[in-house]
Amino acid sequence: MDKTFICVASGPSLTPDDCALASNSGYPIVAVNSSWRAVPDCQHIFAGDCGWWDAHYSHLDIPAKRWSTSGRACLRYGVNHFRPPDNDTFNSGQRAIQLAAHLGAERVFLLGYDCTLTNGVHWHGEHPAGLKNPDGESIRRWQDEFQRLVNGLHSVSIINCSRQTSLTCFPRAAPEEVL
Numbered sequence: 135m136d137k138t139f140i141c142v143a144s145g146p147s148l149t150p151d152d153c154a155l156a157s158n159s160g161y162p163i164v165a166v167n168s169s170w171r172a173v174p175d176c177q178h179i180f181a182g183d184c185g186w187w188d189a190h191y192s193h194l195d196i197p198a199k200r201w202s203t204s205g206r207a208c209l210r211y212g213v214n215h216f217r218p219p220d221n222d223t224f225n226s227g228q229r230a231i232q233l234a235a236h237l238g239a240e241r242v243f244l245l246g247y248d249c250t251l252t253n254g255v256h257w258h259g260e261h262p263a264g265l266k267n268p269d270g271e272s273i274r275r276w277q278d279e280f281q282r283l284v285n286g287l288h289s290v291s292i293i294n295c296s297r298q299t300s301l302t303c304f305p306r307a308a309p310e311e312v313l
Contacts (some may be wrong), residue, residue, distance in 0.1 A: 136161075139234035140313070142169045142176070143227040144256040145248025146239050147297035152245050155313040162237070168258050169246060170198060175255070175282050178237075180230040187211050191276045201233055214300045219287065225272070228279045231292060241291040243312055250300040277301070 140156045142148065143166040151312065153172045156163055163176040167186055170179045179198045181187060184207040191211045194200070200213035204222070208215040218232050227247055234242050245251075246257060255267045277300070284292070284303045294304040295312060 136241075137153060137238050138243065139164060139237065139239040140243045140245065141227065141230045141234055142166060142173050142249075143230070143244070143246040143248075143296075144169050144258060145250075145296055145298070146198075146254040146257050147244035147248050147299070148172060148257040149297065151310065152295075152297070152309050155309050156243075156245060159313045161243070161313075162168040162234075165198070165232050166226050166230045168256070168261075169193070171234050172246075172257065178233065180226060181207075182224060182226040182229050183207075183265070184210070186226075186261075187213065189262055189265055204230055220282070222282060223275060223279060225276050225279055227284050228276070231283060231290075232287070235287055235290045239290055241293070243307075243309075244292065244294045244296055244304065247296045247301060248298050249273055249280070249293055250298065252300075253298060273300070277303075280304070 137163045164178040165176040167181045168222045180201045182203045184204040198285040201216045202213050211302040260267050281303045292304045
């Protein structure tokens with residue numbers, strides 16, 4: 135049995151065609167934060183920040199399983215609590231990959247993992263007031279967080295299929311080649 139997952143993040147390079155490829159692949163999809171709107175047939179939604187759940191929980195109208203590392207979000211909204219294997223700094227895209235591994239993934243394809251501000255902040259524009267949008271500091275921190283992920287998650291093959299990305303720690307492939 136193929137144990138492949140797809141993690142769909144919010145990078146501005148994410149396209150509707152990429153989302154259709156992911157949806158039609160038959161692989162389980164973990165949508166990161168607001169990317170559930172781009173892949174509404176996803177099986178999982180992961181958001182690490184309680185603030186994101188505060189702003190968006192009432193708008194979720196799909197049956198996907200909901201996950202967070204925030205104990206407060208889990209108590210407040212009844213989402214599943216994901217306990218990551220580390221207590222370091224994190225970003226939701228990184229934790230989504232760890233969640234996929236926790237759910238049994240042996241291979242993970244990434245879409246929308248741009249980790250650069252060259253083409254904007256997200257495919258959906260800026261977060262609403264009160265939620266943090268990426269900046270130069272967070273982009274630099276993400277580089278380290280994803281490198282730590284590579285160093286600590288040896289049992290999972292992670293392939294970045296994002297159209298644009300500044301991440302160099304993962305092998306690359308075009309979505310059409312693997313999905």
